[in-house]
Amino acid sequence: MYFIANWKMFGDLKTLNSLDKVIKFLKANKKNKFKLIYCPPNTLIRPLSKRLKNTNIEVGAQNSHENENSGPYTGHVNSKMLKNVGAKYVILGHSENRQEGENDKLINLKIKSAIKAGLKIIFCVGETLKEKRNRKTNQVLARQINNGLKLINNKSKIIIAYEPVWSIGTGVIPKSEDLKKSISFIKSKFRKKSPKVLYGGSVNANNIIELKNISMIDGFLIGGASQDSKKFIDIIKKTYN
Numbered sequence: 509m510y511f512i513a514n515w516k517m518f519g520d521l522k523t524l525n526s527l528d529k530v531i532k533f534l535k536a537n538k539k540n541k542f543k544l545i546y547c548p549p550n551t552l553i554r555p556l557s558k559r560l561k562n563t564n565i566e567v568g569a570q571n572s573h574e575n576e577n578s579g580p581y582t583g584h585v586n587s588k589m590l591k592n593v594g595a596k597y598v599i600l601g602h603s604e605n606r607q608e609g610e611n612d613k614l615i616n617l618k619i620k621s622a623i624k625a626g627l628k629i630i631f632c633v634g635e636t637l638k639e640k641r642n643r644k645t646n647q648v649l650a651r652q653i654n655n656g657l658k659l660i661n662n663k664s665k666i667i668i669a670y671e672p673v674w675s676i677g678t679g680v681i682p683k684s685e686d687l688k689k690s691i692s693f694i695k696s697k698f699r700k701k702s703p704k705v706l707y708g709g710s711v712n713a714n715n716i717i718e719l720k721n722i723s724m725i726d727g728f729l730i731g732g733a734s735q736d737s738k739k740f741i742d743i744i745k746k747t748y749n
């Protein structure tokens with residue numbers, strides 16, 4: 509089971525102190541086999557990696573530039589640079605970046621570049637509320653997956669995060685039945701072995717009780733609730749109790 513913290517634009521050096529609680533919790537809970545990954549802003553990748561050095565917690569980034577080489581791209585970093593400071597993963601295709609203009613083609617280039625750099629990819633897909641109301645969910649998921657993973661034969665480095673746009677940061681999660689349908693639709697898109705498929709969108713210590721019963725979900729991508737170590741630990745605890 510994966511628990512991936514997406515800190516978005518949150519956190520400074522002081523925030524990292526709160527990670528001690530999570531490290532302690534992890535040491536005391538070795539029997540449960542779960543994988544913890546933190547995706548902080550780029551400013552914290554290096555200090556966080558150092559702090560987590562003797563733990564199994566891994567670090568990822570939240571986006572990267574599609575170009576494998578250095579170049580005149582003010583304000584950007586590529587996957588190679590992220591790897592160099594300690595990232596092992598990168599979130600790509602997040603709806604907050606799609607809303608700012610990232611399209612499937614660009615996301616595909618970013619994924620290819622990240623694979624070349626040796627990163628694993630947390631590839632986000634999900635429909636908007638309008639698309640859901642128009643019963644376009646499967647169509648949108650198919651398009652995002654087909655185009656986003658175009659010409660990528662080896663999918664072993666890909667984890668998919670199903671994040672309905674209308675669930676992110678709203679407190680609303682899909683009905684279990686709908687969620688099962690979308691996750692199995694995503695898995696059915698892969699002829700060989702399906703990548704792991706996570707759910708993301710307003711996951712918290714209350715709704716995890718319902719979410720954990722959907723056995724086809726391989727883990728969670730958690731935004732807001734991951735920024736508070738206590739809330740994050742509570743989610744993990746409730747998954748196993």
Ligand code: PGA
Nearest residue numbers: 676677709710730731732
């Ligand atoms: P949320 O964010 O948990 O705050 O809804 C999830 C995400 O955007 O990855």
